[in-house]
Amino acid sequence: MDRFTDKVAVVTGAAQGIGAATALRLAVEGATVAVLDRNTPDDTLALIERAGGTARGYVCDVTDRSSVQAVFDKAASELGDPQILVNNAGITRDDLFFRLTEDDWNAVLAVNLTGAYHCAQVAQKFMVAQRYGKIVSLSSRSALGNRGQANYAAAKAGIQGLTATLAIELGRYNINVNAVAPGYIATAMTAATATRVGMSAEDHQKSVAEHTPLGRVGQPEEVAAVIAFLASDEASYVSGQTLYVNGGAR
Ligand code: NDP
Numbered sequence: 001m002d003r004f005t006d007k008v009a010v011v012t013g014a015a016q017g018i019g020a021a022t023a024l025r026l027a028v029e030g031a032t033v034a035v036l037d038r039n040t041p042d043d044t045l046a047l048i049e050r051a052g053g054t055a056r057g058y059v060c061d062v063t064d065r066s067s068v069q070a071v072f073d074k075a076a077s078e079l080g081d082p083q084i085l086v087n088n089a090g091i092t093r094d095d096l097f098f099r100l101t102e103d104d105w106n107a108v109l110a111v112n113l114t115g116a117y118h119c120a121q122v123a124q125k126f127m128v129a130q131r132y133g134k135i136v137s138l139s140s141r142s143a144l145g146n147r148g149q150a151n152y153a154a155a156k157a158g159i160q161g162l163t164a165t166l167a168i169e170l171g172r173y174n175i176n177v178n179a180v181a182p183g184y185i186a187t188a189m190t191a192a193t194a195t196r197v198g199m200s201a202e203d204h205q206k207s208v209a210e211h212t213p214l215g216r217v218g219q220p221e222e223v224a225a226v227i228a229f230l231a232s233d234e235a236s237y238v239s240g241q242t243l244y245v246n247g248g249a250r
Contacts, residue, residue: 003232004031008080010072012062012119013089015041017187018138018227021220022086025228027053031084034075036060038089062089062115072122081130084231085123087116087137087159092189094148094196105151112138112155116162120177124170133175134231137163141183141246156181160242167240176239178230183246184208185218213248 009026013019015037023041027033027048033055035041035048041057048055056079060071076082091111093104116137127133142149143156159179166177184190186205194204205217226245229235 002030003228003234004029004084007031007084008034008075008082009084009086009231010034010036010075010082010119010123011086011088012036012060012115013038014044014086015039016043017189018182018185018220018223019086019088020044020047021224022088022227023055024048024051024053025221025224026084026086026231027051027055029228029232032056032079034058034071034079034082036062036071036089038062062087062119063110065118068115068118068122072119072126076126081126082123083127083130083132084134085119085127085136086227086231087119087135089115090138090189092149092152092193094152094193096148097150100150108151109155109158112152113158113162116159120162120166124166124173124175127175128170128173131174133170133173135163135166135170135175135177136227136230137177137179139163139179139181139242141181141244141249143181143242163242164240171239176230176235178235178238178240179242180223180226180230181242181244181246182223183212183218183244183249185220185223187220190217211249212246216247218245218247 009031011023014023014035139159140156163179191201
């Protein structure tokens with residue numbers, strides 16, 4: 001499939017995990033990909049190069065508006081104006097609410113929600129000018145509520161509201177705006193959660209799998225495939241939606 005030939009895609013938080021899998025998937029299907037992360041995304045670039053794709057890496061902290069603007073401008077001049085944005089950068093700082101610090105509240109909101117606001121607002125200017133765009137943001141199953149994740153749940157529920165609203169405002173410019181809400185995906189983020197609760201990543205995954213209808217946890221590539229669908233013209237009449245990718249868990 002070559003769904004993204006002649007398209008430029010920006011994927012944030014793409015040095016590893018779901019972002020890396022998404023950058024790879026878009027590149028394999030023909031996109032030129034700007035791989036953004038606060039860390040140098042060399043591993044992702046190497047993966048894409050090995051797969052025969054085209055990508056360039058940019059160090060960018062999505063919480064810093066001027067960094068976001070500068071990197072989008074640089075990527076646009078080097079790769080072309082972006083048609084696709086995947087707001088993937090995210091962090092967790094879990095704790096029970098009664099002891100959740102303001103620092104941890106602010107940090108999680110800043111990356112997961114304000115970061116998406118920064119990138120979407122900068123990206124939409126390029127998209128409106130082209131009368132074409134696709135914005136896909138990472139929500140989470142935790143948006144429905146998850147013990148120890150008041151900050152993260154609020155940010156990921158915020159992504160759903162942001163998505164629904166941008167779809168209304170940007171639809172007239174032929175811009176589709178959607179979100180995916182994964183359940184438990186095997187990445188460094190969930191491995192860190194396992195460590196925090198004193199379990200190995202494997203045992204943690206096994207215990208989650210027992211409560212998941214499909215009987216296993218998800219893989220980054222399975223989320224990337226859904227993001228690619230929403231970023232493609234196959235989803236041309238889908239906008240304002242949040243699609244759960246969670247193995248059937250309620
Ligand atoms: P990872 O932690 O594996 O990857 C996230 C990447 O984003 C890391 O490279 C991280 O860098 C980077 N990042 C963090 N903060 C910033 C920032 N301020 N600016 C730019 N990049 C940043 O996470 P996942 O791949 O697991 O998750 C990707 C997205 O999917 C996140 O939004 C997450 O909330 C969401 N999600 C994940 C689920 C899962 O089960 N894994 C479930 C539901 C949603 P660093 O390593 O330095 O933090």
